[in-house]
Amino acid sequence: MSTTTPRRERPRPAAGQAVPAQHQPTAKSRQSQRWLAWIFLAPTILGMGLFTLIPIVASVVLAFFRWDIISAPTFVGFDNFSEVVQDPTVRVSFLNTIGFVVVAVALQLGLALALAIMVQEKMPAWLRVFFRSAFFFPLILSAASVSIFMRYLFNEQFGVVNWFLSLVGIPAVPWLTTPGGSAAVVILVYVWQNFGFSFLLFIGGLASIPVETYEAASIDGATGWRKHLHVTLPLLSPTTLVASVMAIISALQVFDQPYVLTRGGPGDSTRTAVMVIFESAFQRLEFGQASAIGVLLTLIIMAITAAQFRLSKRFVFYQ
Amino acid sequence: MTGATNGHLREITRRTALGALGAGIIGATVASWPRLSGTDIPGRGDNSLSIAIMGTAADAAARQRAIDAFTRLHPEIKVKVQAIQAVDWKDFFTKILTMVAAGTPPDVVYVATEGAQLFAEKLAHPLDEYVRRDAADMREFFDDVHPSLVEAFMYKGSLYQLPMDWNAANMYYNTTAFAQAGLDRPADDWTHMDFRNSLAAMRKARTSDFTPYYWTNRLFGGVVPWLYANDTSFLKETRSGGGEWLWDGFYANDPSRGLRSGGYQWLEPNANDDRVFESFDYLRGLVKDGLGVRPEEGGGSSLVGLFASNRIGTTPAGGYWVQGLHEAGMGANDFDVQFFPRWKTQRHQFGTAGYAIMKTAKDKDAAWEWIKFSSSREAMELIFPNPITTPARRSMVNEQLYAGKGPAHWKVFYDTLDRFPTTGPIPAPPQQAAVETALMKNVSLAVSGDERQLKQALASMQRDLELALRRQS
Numbered sequence: 001m002s003t004t005t006p007r008r009e010r011p012r013p014a015a016g017q018a019v020p021a022q023h024q025p026t027a028k029s030r031q032s033q034r035w036l037a038w039i040f041l042a043p044t045i046l047g048m049g050l051f052t053l054i055p056i057v058a059s060v061v062l063a064f065f066r067w068d069i070i071s072a073p074t075f076v077g078f079d080n081f082s083e084v085v086q087d088p089t090v091r092v093s094f095l096n097t098i099g100f101v102v103v104a105v106a107l108q109l110g111l112a113l114a115l116a117i118m119v120q121e122k123m124p125a126w127l128r129v130f131f132r133s134a135f136f137f138p139l140i141l142s143a144a145s146v147s148i149f150m151r152y153l154f155n156e157q158f159g160v161v162n163w164f165l166s167l168v169g170i171p172a173v174p175w176l177t178t179p180g181g182s183a184a185v186v187i188l189v190y191v192w193q194n195f196g197f198s199f200l201l202f203i204g205g206l207a208s209i210p211v212e213t214y215e216a217a218s219i220d221g222a223t224g225w226r227k228h229l230h231v232t233l234p235l236l237s238p239t240t241l242v243a244s245v246m247a248i249i250s251a252l253q254v255f256d257q258p259y260v261l262t263r264g265g266p267g268d269s270t271r272t273a274v275m276v277i278f279e280s281a282f283q284r285l286e287f288g289q290a291s292a293i294g295v296l297l298t299l300i301i302m303a304i305t306a307a308q309f310r311l312s313k314r315f316v317f318y319q
Numbered sequence: 320m321t322g323a324t325n326g327h328l329r330e331i332t333r334r335t336a337l338g339a340l341g342a343g344i345i346g347a348t349v350a351s352w353p354r355l356s357g358t359d360i361p362g363r364g365d366n367s368l369s370i371a372i373m374g375t376a377a378d379a380a381a382r383q384r385a386i387d388a389f390t391r392l393h394p395e396i397k398v399k400v401q402a403i404q405a406v407d408w409k410d411f412f413t414k415i416l417t418m419v420a421a422g423t424p425p426d427v428v429y430v431a432t433e434g435a436q437l438f439a440e441k442l443a444h445p446l447d448e449y450v451r452r453d454a455a456d457m458r459e460f461f462d463d464v465h466p467s468l469v470e471a472f473m474y475k476g477s478l479y480q481l482p483m484d485w486n487a488a489n490m491y492y493n494t495t496a497f498a499q500a501g502l503d504r505p506a507d508d509w510t511h512m513d514f515r516n517s518l519a520a521m522r523k524a525r526t527s528d529f530t531p532y533y534w535t536n537r538l539f540g541g542v543v544p545w546l547y548a549n550d551t552s553f554l555k556e557t558r559s560g561g562g563e564w565l566w567d568g569f570y571a572n573d574p575s576r577g578l579r580s581g582g583y584q585w586l587e588p589n590a591n592d593d594r595v596f597e598s599f600d601y602l603r604g605l606v607k608d609g610l611g612v613r614p615e616e617g618g619g620s621s622l623v624g625l626f627a628s629n630r631i632g633t634t635p636a637g638g639y640w641v642q643g644l645h646e647a648g649m650g651a652n653d654f655d656v657q658f659f660p661r662w663k664t665q666r667h668q669f670g671t672a673g674y675a676i677m678k679t680a681k682d683k684d685a686a687w688e689w690i691k692f693s694s695s696r697e698a699m700e701l702i703f704p705n706p707i708t709t710p711a712r713r714s715m716v717n718e719q720l721y722a723g724k725g726p727a728h729w730k731v732f733y734d735t736l737d738r739f740p741t742t743g744p745i746p747a748p749p750q751q752a753a754v755e756t757a758l759m760k761n762v763s764l765a766v767s768g769d770e771r772q773l774k775q776a777l778a779s780m781q782r783d784l785e786l787a788l789r790r791q792s
Contacts, residue, residue, distance in 0.1 A: 039341035069420045070441045089783075157530050157612055158625060177613035177763045263616035264756075265536075266763035267779070282413040283752030285441075 080292035112198035143256035179269035205239030371425035374402035426680035439474035461569035471744035476561020476581035485671035486637025532611035551594035588784030638709035651725030757783035
């Protein structure tokens with residue numbers, strides 16, 4: 001006995017029979033549909049306009065003014081840009097940011113991919129769910145809170161990390177008070193907190209690779225890592241592109257971790273571009289210069305993203 | 320035919336429903352519009368006096384008692400106090416500036432030394448006319464408050480705030496650690512070398528899970544007290560003229576009257592001074608010999624816990640620490656306080672705080688009434704029931720405030736001003752944020768490496784300070 005319920009379908013017109021009038025949109029109904037579409041789009045357009053578009057335009061305009069919130073803005077042409085370019089702190093912060101992006105994104109994607117492959121291997125379903133949740137969990141925590149407790153963990157005198165190292169005879173490491181140590185901690189904390197997103201993207205990408213492809217590779221004699229090298233990586237390249245674009249854009253805007261962990265120090269060793277924007281605007285009241293730095297950062301992000309998409313034509317393989 | 324009709328009806332019904340939903344959203348937005356733009360924003364939409372302070376919900380009870388007392392005195396003035404949570408004063412000022420940028424500045428702001436000149440230069444209204452007008456009422460306040468604290472709020476001859484509380488960078492020490500190292504209480508005039516010897520004795524007596532000298536990298540209690548003790552600073556300190564109206568009016572007979580001015584000025588960097596190098600080199604020696612820590616930027620939040628758990632021998636701090644140590648379980652005799660060690664001088668560093676009236680305040684007279692009330696003994700006793708800070712009024716720094724909590728030598732707190740009248744405020748010009756960044760970012764490097772690295776760090780500090788002071792000047 002069939003348990004399915006027959007679906008009620010609209011009567012189809014017989015061959016040669018005229019299509020009922022209600023299926024041909026009239027001018028009036030097209031207009032009302034257009035209105036309806038605008039009604040639904042209006043909140044989004046309004047929100048985007050108010051909170052994204054207008055601030056972007058205002059920020060670009062502000063880059064040509066000197067403004068300290070209190071006095072009236074003064075038009076200064078390209079002065080803000082020339083001052084920013086000559087400022088050694090700004091230059092160092094941009095170099096730091098680029099260095100951070102290279103190392104952090106490489107680690108983030110590498111770790112996420114390795115763990116995604118590991119989790120997709122044969123294992124009990126509950127364990128897979130556990131790992132997926134555990135790896136994603138840091139992402140939902142507040143970056144400031146994470147950084148505060150990491151600051152305690154990496155304290156040179158009283159931190160847990162150095163205590164564990166002391167158990168194996170390693171002397172206390174000045175994690176947060178030397179340029180190398182502080183950069184390492186900032187990268188470590190950032191990667192730990194953010195790799196979960198790339199991990200989920202890779203999990204999705206791996207699930208979409210047909211099993212038959214692996215079977216075919218096995219028949220051809222591919223085993224272990226060679227299968228991943230010649231099957232997984234090429235077929236995962238569209239996901240890798242998306243993951244890398246998102247990771248790079250996010251890393252270029254890093255702020256919370258270095259600000260809370262090291263305040264950009266020692267020296268300028270962990271000062272990033274967004275930190276300089278924050279300091280210029282809200283601590284030094286140089287909103288024009290802050291906007292100029294923001295415009296430069298945006299241009300860099302756009303250039304890198306464009307370069308990634310251009311390169312993707314050569315390296316990304318679509319099935 | 321029926322089916323087609325039903326379909327048509329369903330389509331119309333869905334559209335109608337969705338259209339109605341859209342109209343409903345717009346209607347609800349329009350209906351709620353007055354509430355969204357009006358009284359929800361504190362201080363806007365009514366005539367309340369909006370007061371911003373750095374604080375948390377934990378202080379709410381004491382705050383409310385003060386507000387109630389003020390309302391009884393001035394029922395015509397409605398008061399709204401916004402307690403703004405912040406990591407430090409720089410963070411707090413950032414939030415105030417954000418409120419200014421958003422077009423919702425408070426009328427009155429509690430400002431510490433770190434931001435006093437920034438506010439005086441750009442945001443605050445001078446109190447001169449009010450102090451002159453109510454001179455008879457204010458005399459009792461000035462009689463009870465040391466002139467050094469008042470001078471910290473003078474700027475170009477005008478007074479911008481009345482000091483409510485303050486703290487000098489004295490030296491706290493763990494009495495158990497001192498006893499274990501065979502050390503007695505240090506003398507009042509102990510020197511920087513006596514201090515170093517004490518640290519070395521504690522290092523010898525205690526395990527590695529102990530730091531003889533813990534300090535943080537910030538404007539208050541970091542490197543600056545050592546610079547002051549060595550009769551120098553990282554900025555050249557000068558004084559502006561003016562202010563005679565205040566000093567002659569209220570402090571004419573004070574023994575330190577001759578020292579007073581129209582306010583401090585920090586116009587030039589001084590990181591390349593030989594004594595600055597000497598002071599940093601001394602700290603570098605402490606770090607190198609394992610007597611002091613390499614200071615982290617900011618910091619301070621974990622300090623009370625570490626000190627209370629007997630893992631720190633000494634650290635610079637003020638009277639604000641007492642309540643924290645008490646709550647962390649330290650007994651009244653578990654710790655004590657002494658003056659900061661002497662070097663070329665024994666000049667101390669202090670920070671103070673008080674209310675400033677914003678230029679944009681709707682009702683400046685009402686704002687002054689709040690300030691005047693807050694400076695009264697009655698209000699200050701309500702606001703500072705515990706030793707969470709050192710009250711600016713000398714008469715309130717008494718046995719009763721520290722009873723059962725310690726330290727045994729609590730008199731050190733106010734005696735600092737009397738014994739060392741040249742004791743000065745945190746160097747904080749209007750460009751304080753940039754200046755603080757320029758200092759802090761170079762301190763760790765200066766004290767962490769060899770002599771060459773120290774020289775490089777100070778040269779870098781000098782350049783950064785030049786740039787910071789040039790900004791907005």
